Amino acid sequence: AAPPKLQRRSADGGRHRSDGSNEQVPRKTAAVCEVTQLAPSLVFSCGGIRGCCSAAPPKLQRRSADGGRHRSDGSNEQVPRKTAAVCEVTQLAPSLVSPAVAFEVAAPPRHRNFSAGASGLPSSAVGGASPCVGGHERQTVKCDKIDPQCFDHVVPFDARFLDSLQLNRVSELSEFQVAVQKIFDQIDENGDGCIERCELERLLRERIYPTCPPSVWALTPDELLEKLGATGPRVNRDEFVSAVERIADTLDRRVWPLATSQFFSALMFAFGQPLTPLLVKELDISMTQFGGTVAMMPLIRVALAVPTTYVSNNYGRKPLTVQGQMVASVGFAMSALITTPLQLIASRLVIGAGTSFAGVGQQNMLGDIATGRTRSRVFAPGAMRVGAAFAVGPAIGGWLAATVGVQATYVLIAAGMAAVSLRNHYVLTETLRFEPPKAAGSGEQPQERAPLPQRFGVLAHEWKKTSRDFCADPALCAVSLANAGFNFTSISAKFVLLPMLVLDTWGLGASGLGIALGCMSVAQLAAAKPAAYVADVYGRRMALLPGLALSASAMVVAASGAPMEVAVPLVCGSWAVGSAFVGSVPSAMALDAAGRHGLDQQQTARLLAMSRAAGDLGMMAGSLASGALL
Secondary structure, eight states: OOOSOOOEEOTTSOEEOTTSOOOEEOHHHHHHHHHHHHOHHHHHTSSSSOOOBOSSOSOOOOBOTTSOEEOSSSOOOEEOHHHHHHHHHHHHOGGGOOSSOOOOOSOOGGGOOBOSTTTTOOHHHHTTOBTTTBOOOOBOOOGGGSOGGGSTTTSOHHHHHHHHTTOTTOOSHHHHHHHHHHHHHHHOTTOSSEEEHHHHHHHIIIIISTTSOGGGOSSOHHHHHHHTTOSSSEEEHHHHHHHHHHHHTSOOTTHHHHHHHHHHHHHHHHHHTTHHHHHHHHHTOOHHHHHHHHHHHHHHHHHTHHHHHHHHHHHOHHHHHHHHHHHHHHHHHHHTTOOSHHHHHHHHHHHHHHHHHHHHHHHHHHHHHOOTTOTTGGGHHHHHHHHHHHHHHHHHHHHHHHHHOHHHHHHHHHHHHHHHHHHHHHHOOOOOOOOOOOOTTSSOOOGGGSOHHHHHHHHHHHHHHHHHHHHTOHHHHHHHHHHHHHIIIIIHHHHHHHHHIIIIISOOHHHHHHHHHHHHHHHHHHHHHHHHHHHHHTOSHHHHHHHHHHHHHHHHHHHTTOOHHHHHHHHHHHHHHHHHHHHTSHHHHHHHHHHHHTOOHHHHHHHHHHHHHHHHHHHHHHHHHHHHHO
16 A cells, blocks of 8 residues: 655654655554565565564654664663564554464564464463463464474364364264263363363363464364354353264365365276276287286285385375376376287386375375274265266276277376376375474484384384284274175176176177276265265174175176176166275274274374285285186
């Protein structure tokens, strides 16, 4: 609203315009412009003028030669012009002061204190006289010094809330309610049967945000009081239990960008699904060799289970996901150059490695953000989007192969996968919570600096412990064995036998194969969300057993020699729905076991890897057997 330079100051502290007119610019506008000129980093580097300056008293009367002011407490100490301008904006335009970030301005050390006056805390707490928690310590925080894990877009408040109360591992309803009752008693320190605002303030400071300044809290105590369903100034027991159950039953919002990532990645694979059988026929590869090429994918996943989990636990889930998709794009580009069976094997090796990296990263991300009550449903959005991708992808891939050729289609898939990788680099957020480095005098040597034999020894010990936890859980062992059998029969047959049945027996051609696979994906898409709900609410058994029965009945119809008009809808429908119900269980059971054994993120990732390896071994053996029998 004002030109860059406002020369003459008016009586109320504002300035007159420098264009020769006598129009007065209000003091607030002048102060904002002055901050913009003197400290542009406060405006542009972190999103706006934010912070509350407590170094200077409310009124700084005498202006110095450089435009700063002297303190009004009688001393002659000068406050720099930049500090004075920031304080003036804080006093005159508090709406510009946001609780998101507090800034450090260029002032002498004794003036570099920022209070939490913009954090939503009461003024008495800012001044050092909180009625509940004592004095509030003033902090000096620069935007680049705050732990990224403190920000709500990295770790949403609901996930932080459940994790701080250790409720994200409890799945059984009765067990969950008992745990919530105990948490209520812990927060209610005075034992009056209600949680007051000051007790919520202490909860935020000591448990939910123990290492974060109040300026970055997602909710103030008053807002948390409202979120917990309080009808007055306090939260009673019933309101607290109901609110916590609602929070635990809500999917983490980080699920949705990850599910979108899975959709685009699956879409590229869906384009390529009908290409492999066509390429096999073009190269005149035997069915045994075809089964071997399909078996290579799970074999690579099993071989890379330990190293990918190690990378995921030490360097994060996001790098593994992003780089894995880039590796897969290289493999698809190699597929465009295939002229011999050996080149086909090489391209499948690269694609298998890339999908292994990306799959481990994505599954561990979902495991990190799942609560005890959403362990099946957290996989449903991704499964639904994958189903949608495979609903349209095979038909498009078959049409592209018939129009521009198999090799040209592989080039398009490679470019698309590279674009997916770049998109995920900018969209996804890391879900692994890294531990702070060991102190120099702690006597413990950091793991990354330990000798190589020692690191291998630690790694072997960790996997041995995870194996004991795996074997000590009968339910997890039973489901993993069932999943291995399901992959040995149903999944391997879907990738090896069904395409040849469609092409050779039903005579549908490349486009027909794409449409048949697309119809199966539509049915699986429709069943994914109900299957996950059944598994979470009614138990894993109620999803697993019907799913196995439906898949078995589909294979019976496929083998019966029924007319194509009858067989196609029955096979596609029951096979897809059965796969949706079975697919919602194994990973959820692994997360259940991790919760029962009290495993952390790294240990849970290893348990998921073992559960995933059981299914991959079944698929590998089934693909080889199907190819040999065919």
